Structures are given as structure tokens and as C-alpha cells.
Amino acid sequence: MFYWSLANKKLIYQNTLLLIASYFFYGWWDYRFLTLIFISTLVDFFIAKGIHLTQKTSQKKLLLSFSLIINLGMLGFFKYYNFFIDSWINLVQGLGYQVNSTKTLSIILPVGISFYTFQTLSYTLDVYYKRLNPKNSFINFATFVSLFPQLVAGPIERAKNLIPQIEKARSFSKEKFSEGINLIIWGLFKKVVIADSLAPLVDKIFLNPSLYDGGTLLLGIFYFTFQIYCDFSGYSDIAIGTAKCLGLDFMTNFNYPYFAKNIGDFWRRWHISLSSWFRDYVFIPLGGSKVSTALFVRNILVVFLISGLWHGANWTFVFWGLSHSLIYFITRYFIIFPQTFKYKENISMTLTFLAVMFAWVFFRSPSITFAFDYLFDLFTRFAIPQTPLKGLFYVAILLFFDFCFSANPQKIFESISPYKKQIILVIMLSFIWVHFSETPKNFIYFQF
Amino acid sequence: MHRITQYSFLVIILCFSIEVAFKLKYYQDKLFPPFNATTPTEKYIALWDSLSSSANAEMLNSKRLFLIGDSFFDAEEYGGEESYVPYFTQFSLEKNWDFFNLTLAGTDINDHKNIWSQIRDQPNNLYVFSIKVHDIGKIKSNDIIIKNSFNPSSEVSFKSKLIALMSKSELIYLVKDMLHQLYMWWVNTPAPFTHLYKVMVTPPDYDLLELSNFLTTLNKKKGFVIVLINYPYNFKYDIKQLSQSSLYNFFNNHNHPNLKIFQSPLITNKKESVNWRNVHPNSASMKEVFNFIQQEILNKK
Numbered sequence: 180m181f182y183w184s185l186a187n188k189k190l191i192y193q194n195t196l197l198l199i200a201s202y203f204f205y206g207w208w209d210y211r212f213l214t215l216i217f218i219s220t221l222v223d224f225f226i227a228k229g230i231h232l233t234q235k236t237s238q239k240k241l242l243l244s245f246s247l248i249i250n251l252g253m254l255g256f257f258k259y260y261n262f263f264i265d266s267w268i269n270l271v272q273g274l275g276y277q278v279n280s281t282k283t284l285s286i287i288l289p290v291g292i293s294f295y296t297f298q299t300l301s302y303t304l305d306v307y308y309k310r311l312n313p314k315n316s317f318i319n320f321a322t323f324v325s326l327f328p329q330l331v332a333g334p335i336e337r338a339k340n341l342i343p344q345i346e347k348a349r350s351f352s353k354e355k356f357s358e359g360i361n362l363i364i365w366g367l368f369k370k371v372v373i374a375d376s377l378a379p380l381v382d383k384i385f386l387n388p389s390l391y392d393g394g395t396l397l398l399g400i401f402y403f404t405f406q407i408y409c410d411f412s413g414y415s416d417i418a419i420g421t422a423k424c425l426g427l428d429f430m431t432n433f434n435y436p437y438f439a440k441n442i443g444d445f446w447r448r449w450h451i452s453l454s455s456w457f458r459d460y461v462f463i464p465l466g467g468s469k470v471s472t473a474l475f476v477r478n479i480l481v482v483f484l485i486s487g488l489w490h491g492a493n494w495t496f497v498f499w500g501l502s503h504s505l506i507y508f509i510t511r512y513f514i515i516f517p518q519t520f521k522y523k524e525n526i527s528m529t530l531t532f533l534a535v536m537f538a539w540v541f542f543r544s545p546s547i548t549f550a551f552d553y554l555f556d557l558f559t560r561f562a563i564p565q566t567p568l569k570g571l572f573y574v575a576i577l578l579f580f581d582f583c584f585s586a587n588p589q590k591i592f593e594s595i596s597p598y599k600k601q602i603i604l605v606i607m608l609s610f611i612w613v614h615f616s617e618t619p620k621n622f623i624y625f626q627f
Numbered sequence: 628m629h630r631i632t633q634y635s636f637l638v639i640i641l642c643f644s645i646e647v648a649f650k651l652k653y654y655q656d657k658l659f660p661p662f663n664a665t666t667p668t669e670k671y672i673a674l675w676d677s678l679s680s681s682a683n684a685e686m687l688n689s690k691r692l693f694l695i696g697d698s699f700f701d702a703e704e705y706g707g708e709e710s711y712v713p714y715f716t717q718f719s720l721e722k723n724w725d726f727f728n729l730t731l732a733g734t735d736i737n738d739h740k741n742i743w744s745q746i747r748d749q750p751n752n753l754y755v756f757s758i759k760v761h762d763i764g765k766i767k768s769n770d771i772i773i774k775n776s777f778n779p780s781s782e783v784s785f786k787s788k789l790i791a792l793m794s795k796s797e798l799i800y801l802v803k804d805m806l807h808q809l810y811m812w813w814v815n816t817p818a819p820f821t822h823l824y825k826v827m828v829t830p831p832d833y834d835l836l837e838l839s840n841f842l843t844t845l846n847k848k849k850g851f852v853i854v855l856i857n858y859p860y861n862f863k864y865d866i867k868q869l870s871q872s873s874l875y876n877f878f879n880n881h882n883h884p885n886l887k888i889f890q891s892p893l894i895t896n897k898k899e900s901v902n903w904r905n906v907h908p909n910s911a912s913m914k915e916v917f918n919f920i921q922q923e924i925l926n927k928k
Contacts, residue, residue, distance in 0.1 A: 605641050
């Protein structure tokens with residue numbers, strides 16, 4: 180109310196309020212890490228200006244390097260320091276040497292650091308590549324970096340999309356507000372009802388897979404496939420919906436990814452803001468697909484490797500990223516259906532889903548050995564599972580709603596009559612109410 | 628008219644949806660144990676087996692504290708934030724006593740009774756024993772007691788069938804809970820026709836007899852026994868009214884030399900539960916009740 184009451188006054192008041200709210204939101208978790216986000220904002224605001232004003236390419240490169248070192252340095256220290264130290268110790272010890280002096284640190288990972296680091300970096304890179312002019316208002320830029328709905332788990336917004344909206348006067352739109360509320364409810368439904376109901380089943384199976392038959396282990400992966408989708412896309416929907424209520428449009432982050440026809444298509448539908456970031460700032464600068472096959476393979480490997488590492492400081496995430504690149508190469512070079520084959524699309528979709536599903540084992544497992552043992556047990560001890568089948572009902576409910584909704588993930592009720600919309604909302608709200616837990620589970624992607 | 632029909636349909640959808648959501652939420656929960664899963668009773672016996680040799684070892688000088696109970700002592704598995712166990716562990720540590728934690732969520736009075744019979748009589752032992760009011764009437768004696776004259780013709784009546792059917796509905800259970808809360812808030816006693824009402828206000832004589840026998844058994848053990856009668860923590864009791872209830876008076880009139888009975892949450896009048904439907908005490912209530920019991924133990928010492 181207060182936010183919209185400022186709409187008729189100066190825009191700067193509205194944006195300042197957003198900035199204060201965003202910093203308060205972030206500081207609520209741990210106020211000490213506000214300095215990190217502030218440093219990141221300050222560095223990129225002035226470096227982008229410097230890059231724009233400098234004529235010499237070498238100086239532009241120097242300034243860009245400075246920004247990359249500061250941003251990725253902070254990310255590297257807080258997220259990867261212990262991982263690299265541990266890996267180094269393991270490697271050296273594996274070679275037969277003794278390591279005594281190197282120690283890991285007790286570092287708290289600042290929530291959302293991977294998200295806002297990439298967001299602020301995209302601004303500097305866009306200015307460097309002359310896709311964007313630097314902004315004059317620090318308040319507007321700081322609001323862009325720290326905007327609270329997407330600060331801790333995305334979508335990773337682009338300056339080109341979001342800053343012009345922040346700079347423009349926003350007035351209340353009943354239609355947009357309603358769309359926002361619908362998305363928030365849908366996001367909550369996916370998180371509270373589907374993801375949090377599947378989570379205990381998945382946790383139980385992954386805690387001690389040796390206790391279960393292969394069928395139950397298969398269900399464990401199947402459930403995790405939908406748990407992570409509902410958990411993450413649920414958060415994205417809540418973020419996008421909240422932004423809509425504030426009069427802002429975020430980019431779509433998920434577009435029915437499990438209906439993808441190949442792994443490339445999957446990444447165009449899953450965590451779109453991150454995959455398009457890697458496409459624009461890593462893959463294309465490396466040469467993209469318009470290079471020799473060897474270089475193309477390298478580019479793909481690099482992108483998937485970094486993508487895996489972005490998700491977490493563990494070799495399981497690296498392996499998960501690499502498994503996706505492997506699936507990509509297999510489907511691109513070895514599985515080719517005849518053009519006239521009638522069921523080409525359906526089979527491609529099923530195979531892609533299965534490949535993505537099995538790759539999640541590496542993502543969910545605490546170690547690579549654990550993941551391989553899990554898969555080994557799955558195939559060698561297979562039996563039709565008797566329990567826990569209730570997860571299948573949750574997946575069925577999700578699919579039912581997915582089929583009811585329009586193809587546009589941001590306007591889910593677009594093709595539904597108002598009365599049917601009311602019925603769906605009543606069902607969703609009652610399910611959310613019943614499933615709301617006294618001990619809510621964190622969003623999985625908060626850890627990244 | 629059309630609008631009324633539409634809204635009526637929405638209300639039906641809402642009720643149906645709540646029912647399905649509840650059913651789905653708890654569907655097959657208990658059917659998904661690991662292969663080596665055991666029932667709470669089996670776990671409890673295993674727990675005792677692991678502690679019995681040290682708990683029953685003969686010791687004349689040192690004191691031992693036994694905590695025996697169910698989820699009212701350790702509600703973590705039921706969404707509670709805390710349990711009494713850390714409080715008593717710390718207390719025993721400070722006093723340099725041996726502490727034996729025999730509390731397990733899911734167990735009932737018969738499990739505790741079984742373990743009780745296996746604890747060796749020793750004069751230095753202290754016991755804190757939980758009895759939840761829901762368990763009153765469940766006590767199994769060694770003699771077979773036929774509680775009800777079974778009449779097949781009355782059992783299959785339409786009314787009983789209807790009640791059986793309705794009792795399966797989560798929505799009706801929810802509405803019943805709400806009405807019960809409302810009644811407690813308004814009248815300060817449990818609503819008639821509820822299990823709590825039956826147990827607290829009109830407990831059958833044979834149940835009270837069983838209970839009395841059990842309390843005598845507890846009293847026979849050497850040492851000192853504190854029995855904590857746990858009522859649901861989520862209801863707005865009026866102590867004055869409850870003091871007139873049969874169960875309250877029954878416990879109040881029971882005097883044994885080795886036994887002290889406290890009726891919780893009435894002893895401290897702390898009545899905060901985990902949430903409005905979860906009857907277990909929250910951490911604030913636990914802390915207060917613990918302080919009370921601690922003081923009683925110290926006074927006895």
C-alpha cells in the first residue's frame with residue numbers, strides 16, 4: 180500500500196523504498212553480508228562507468244578484469260575456498276605426500292551470492308560489450324542488484340530487462356497484480372504441497388538406499404526430479420508474482436522443462452535465466468557453435484562444467500554438469516531418428532526426461548561413489564515397489580494443473596474461464612492450507 | 628439463483644478438497660518404513676535391553692534418575708521443538724547422578740508398565756513417570772477383564788455405522804477439533820461425547836480401578852516416584868471446574884508414601900501446546916513443568 184501510495188510522487192522515493200526493503204530483507208538473515216552485496220554493487224557501478232568512458236581497449240579489459248576478480252573472488256572465497264583446499268589436499272595425499280599446514284575455514288556461505296554476483300556481472304559485461312550504457316542513478320542500479328523477490332534464488336535478471344523498468348514510473352495495474360497473486364499461489368502450491376510432500380520420501384530413501392529395493396530407489400529419483408522442479412520453479416513463480424505485484428516483469432525462469440525434446444531444449448526451459456547467462460557470457464564469447472567440432476565440444480564441456488560448479492562446491496555437481504554434456508553429445512551425434520518417424524517427438528521427450536532424471540542422482544547424492552552405488556542397487560535389486568506410492572499422486576496433481584494452465588508460464592489462467600479459475604484457486608488454497616507445515620523446509624536453491 | 632448454485636458448488640469443492648488433501652498428506656505414511664523397521668514397542672524393548680544391565684546394577688551410594696514416558700516427554704517426532712530429556716540430562720549431570728532415559732514417542736502405558744516391572748528395586752532410585760490421560764482405560768491387567776457386554780445387534784446399528792464412517796473423515800475430525808476448542812474456550816471443560824470428556828469427566832469405574840491398581844504397583848517400588856499426569860496442553864482449562872471432575876479428584880485423592888502425583892499442565896497452569904491441534908507441550912511449557920519437578924526432587928532429597 181505504502182509502495183503504491185508513492186507511485187504518484189517521485190519515482191526515486193519508490194525505488195529508494197524498494198532498495199531499503201531489499202537490504203532489510205537480506206540483512207534480516209545476516210546483516211554482515213550486506214557489505215558484500217554493497218561492495219559488489221559499488222564496484223560494478225563505477226567500473227561500468229569507467230569502461231564506458233575509456234576509449235582504450237586495454238584499459239577496458241583491465242577494468243573488466245578488476246570487476247571479475249572482485250566479484251568472482253568474493254564468490255570463490257565464500258563458496259569454493261574449502262572445496263578447492265579439500266580437493267587439493269586429497270590430490271596431494273593421493274600422490275603420496277603428507278599435508279599438514281593447510282587448513283579449511285569455517286565459512287558461512289552468504290545466501291544468494293551466486294545469484295546477485297552473476298546479476299551484477301552481467302551489467303558490467305553488457306556495458307563492456309556495448310549492449311548497454313552505464314546508468315547514472317546509483318539508487319536505481321543498487322535496486323536492480325538487490326531487488327528482494329529474486330535476490331536469494333533468482334531469476335538472475337539482466338540489466339537490459341530490469342533497469343529500464345526500474346527507471347520507468349510504475350502505476351498500479353489490477354490485472355498485473357492479479358496475475359502476480361495467481362503466480363504466488365501457484366508457486367506456493369508447488370513448494371508447500373508438491374515439493375515439501377515429496378521431500379521426506381526422497382530424504383528417507385537417499386538416507387540409506389541399501390535398505391530399499393530397486394523400484395523404491397527408482398521412485399526416489401523420480402520424486403526428486405519433481406521435488407527439485409517444484410521447489411525451484413515454485414520459488415521463481417513466487418518471485419515473479421511478487422515482482423508483478425510491485426509492477427515489475429521478471430523473465431520467465433521455467434517453461435515446462437520436463438517436456439523438453441532434447442537436452443539443449445531442456446536447458447532452454449530449465450533455470451532459463453542461468454542457462455541464458457552462460458550462453459551469452461561464456462558459450463558465445465568462447466566461439467559458440469560456429470567453430471570446429473573440437474572447439475564446439477570444448478565450449479559445451481566448459482559451459483556444463485561451470486554450470487555444475489555454480490550449483491555447489493562439490494564434485495557431485497561437477498559430475499552432474501558433465502553428465503548433462505555427455506547426454507548432449509550422445510543425443511546430438513548418436514541418437515538420430517529418421518525424419519519421417521512418427522513417434523520421434525514422444526520418444527525424444529521420454530528419453531530426455533529419463534536422462535535428466537537419472538542425472539539428478541549425482542545432484543542429490545553426497546558423493547559420486549554414493550550415486551554410483553545407488554544406481555547399481557537400483558538396477559541389480561529391482562522389484563515393483565509397494566510403497567511409497569503417495570508421491571505419484573502428487574506428481575499426478577502437478578501434471579493435471581500443468582495441463583489445465585495456459586502455455587504461457589507467467590499467465591497461467593489466461594485460457595481458463597473465471598469460474599474454473601475460482602475452482603482451481605479454491606483447490607490450490609485448501610491444499611496449501613492443509614500441507615502448510617509448522618517446520619517449513621528451506622528452498623533447495625537457497626544453498627547455491 | 629445461478630450465483631447461489633455456483634457458490635454452493637465452490638463450498639462443496641472446498642470441503643472435498645480439504646478432505647482429499649488431508650487423506651493424501653497422511654496416505655501410506657506408516658507403510659513406508661525401512662526394511663528393518665520396528666514398532667515403538669519393539670524399539671522401546673530394545674532401548675531397555677541396551678540400558679538394563681547398567682540400570683539394574685546394584686549400587687548403594689549413587690543416585691539414579693529414570694525418565695519413563697511417551698511423546699509428552701519427548702515430542703520431537705511429533706513436531707515439538709524440545710523434549711524434557713536435555714533438561715533432565717543436564718540436571719543429572721549437575722547432581723552427578725546416573726540418568727536413564729526411557730522415553731519414546733509412540734509408546735503407551737502398557738509399554739511403560741512392562742519396563743517398570745523389569746527395573747530392579749533400589750532405594751536410591753528416582754523415577755519421573757508420565758501418564759497421558761488418553762491412555763487411561765488402556766491399561767492391560769494380568770487378569771482378563773471383560774469391559775463391555777458385547778451385543779452384536781446394537782453394534783451394527785445404522786448410527787454406529789454412520790459414526791464409523793464419519794470418524795474416517797479428516798474434515799469432520801477437523802471440524803470436531805474446532806468445535807471442541809470452541810467448547811473448551813466457552814465452557815472450559817471438554818465437549819460431551821469426546822474421548823477426553825469420557826476420560827476426564829465420566830471415567831468408568833473399572834478404568835479407575837485398573838488405574839488405582841497400577842498406581843499401587845508404582846508405589847511398591849523402592850525409591851521415590853513422581854507421576855506426571857499429562858492432559859492435552861492445547862485446551863483452555865478452568866482449574867476450578869476441572870477440580871470437580873472425576874479424574875482430577877481421583878488423582879488428588881490418591882496418597883501413597885513413595886509416590887507424588889502431579890497433574891500437568893494444571894500444576895503450573897502453563898497451557899501452551901505446540902500448536903492448536905498438537906496437544907504436546909511446547910518448549911515454554913516444558914521448561915516450566917521441568918522447573919517444578921526439579922524443585923520437587925530437590926525438596927525430597
